[in-house]
Amino acid sequence: MTNVLVLNSTYQPLQVTSVRRAVTLLLADKAETVEAAQAVLRSQRLTLQVPLVIRLVGYVRLPRGLSLPLTRRNVLLRDRYTCQYCGRQPGKETLTLDHVTPRSRGGETVWENVVVACGPCNRRKADRMPVEASLRLRRPPRAPRYIVRALLERGKPQTWRKYLP
Ligand SMILES: [Zn+2]
Incomplete structure (x- = not known):
């Protein structure tokens, strides 16, 4: 299953999350779908297009050093x-x-x-x-400041592109 790009209420990219987490946010009215796939998720009670990009309804103040999982x-x-x-x-x-x-x-x-x-x-x-x-690090390793920075490098879905800086 693909991941979902989460935008702040200002359309600034915030993070990447799982479809499951995105659906939870949508169902709780904490986010709205901005882009969705053709595919549909079905459960007994609802049918929902698979979200690709969602936007949070409320503004989230960016924490410093928003953390990217160390994988x-x-x-x-x-x-x-x-x-x-x-x-x-x-x-x-x-x-x-x-x-x-x-x-x-x-x-x-x-x-x-x-x-x-x-x-x-x-x-x-x-x-x-x-x-x-007798080895020397070429540069000191640091935590990437924004998750988006890593996303920019490669592997970002086409549908996310216009939302990324
Ligand atoms: Zn080497």
Whole structure:
């Protein structure tokens, strides 16, 4: 099932959510459908076109650093499919995720501590700090500020395009 783009009441893109969550918002009159697919969702009590883009009825003040879930796919997008140590782009299948401060040393799985690494760099670094393996990060990893930024990179459905900056 596809995801749904959620717009603020001002039509500013806010986030991406599941169809299930979008339908919940629609049924609670907290959002309205802006774009819908041809496909229809049916239940015993209602029939609803599958939403593609919804708009919140009430304005949502954007929290600073609206968080994007930390998944392999999102880290790959943030780091542009590039090893953050050597700069190689061997293709997403062979890229790995590396904990800068290893988990064995209390390194957390957070945006600021996870980067994309190629196989050779990851093996060389192993359970060490970058400096111990004579590796240097090309730039310090940070949490993406807006979910939309990652969406812009690739894979955004055609129907979302006109709503994205
Ligand atoms: Zn590398």
